[in-house]
Structure formats: C-alpha cells, structure tokens
Amino acid sequence: MELYAERGFDSTTVAEIAERAGLTERTFYRHYTDKREVLFYGSKALQEFLVREVDEAPGALPAIEVIVSALGAAATVIFEERREYARQRQAIIAASVELQERELIKLATLASALADALRQRGVTDPAASLAAETGISLFKVAFQRWVDDAGDETLARIIQQSLDDVKAVAAGQIPGR
Numbered sequence: 001m002e003l004y005a006e007r008g009f010d011s012t013t014v015a016e017i018a019e020r021a022g023l024t025e026r027t028f029y030r031h032y033t034d035k036r037e038v039l040f041y042g043s044k045a046l047q048e049f050l051v052r053e054v055d056e057a058p059g060a061l062p063a064i065e066v067i068v069s070a071l072g073a074a075a076t077v078i079f080e081e082r083r084e085y086a087r088q089r090q091a092i093i094a095a096s097v098e099l100q101e102r103e104l105i106k107l108a109t110l111a112s113a114l115a116d117a118l119r120q121r122g123v124t125d126p127a128a129s130l131a132a133e134t135g136i137s138l139f140k141v142a143f144q145r146w147v148d149d150a151g152d153e154t155l156a157r158i159i160q161q162s163l164d165d166v167k168a169v170a171a172g173q174i175p176g177r
Helices: 002-007 014-021 025-031 043-056 063-094 097-120 127-148 155-170
Strands: none
Touching: 002 014, 002 063, 014 025, 043 063, 043 097, 063 097, 063 127, 063 155, 097 127, 127 155
C-alpha cells in the first residue's frame, strides 16, 4: 500500500513490493497471483462471509433486506475498523483504470454469489438477481460515501440510508439529505 501510494500502482514492481515486505519474489507469488491481488486479497473471505450471512438470515425477510442485512454485517465486522486502510485502497484504485476494472469484476462476482445464495433460499429469478445486483450497487455507492466522509457515520448506516434512497427513487420521490 505504501509503495502504491508513493510511486503509483503502475510504477510499482513486484520486486519492490517483495523487497519492502522482506520477501523474495517467489514467496510473493505463493501468496498473490499478481500485484493487483494485494489490493483484492480479502475478496474470497468477504464473499464467504456474505453468503453465510444470506444463508443464516431469517426466512421471512424480503430478498433485498437479506442482502442489505448481510452487507451491514460485513460493514460492521470487516470494514468499520479498517476505514483508513479503505480510504488508501480506494485512492489507489481510483487512480488506475486497470484496478477500477478489477474492482468491478470483483463486485460482479459478489453479486453472482449473492444471487446464488438467494436462489438457495428459494428466491426465484429475476428477483434473486435484481436483489443481489441492487445490493452490490448500494454497497458500491455507500462504500464510496463512507470513505469520502470526514464524519463518523458508520458504513452499515450508510448502506441502510442508500437502501432507503433506492426505495424513495422507486416510489417516484427524490431523496435528500
């Protein structure tokens, strides 16, 4: 992260990352497939967490509420104490089209996994796909608001506010804060 911030993602080499971490390049490649994965390393654990939250959600909840509940739990358990790291990471991603594309791929993978988890709960399509895609869109917008916010609003609260905003837009209202 420090090297990416200092030199930029494109100018940073795997050799430099390995040296800074006190590793050989060979050891680096045992942990990461490439230098982009340093920024996306926790994606699989996040996906597993979210799917588990969807699986364990109360059966009576509407699909979108299941997704928002899972995202809120992830916000609290995974992200909340890592806000400064999240800010640094987002700044690095924002500066690189390649990383922005990778981020979108990771988010699409999450949406697909969440839709599958909803289908396992008996939610049919298109509802499962719409709920999962909407949830990931909510998360993406909320996450950016959270890292940009200088205040102390929690990510979980911003996710919930974003859901409220989507409901208002769907009802023909324009939400304002």
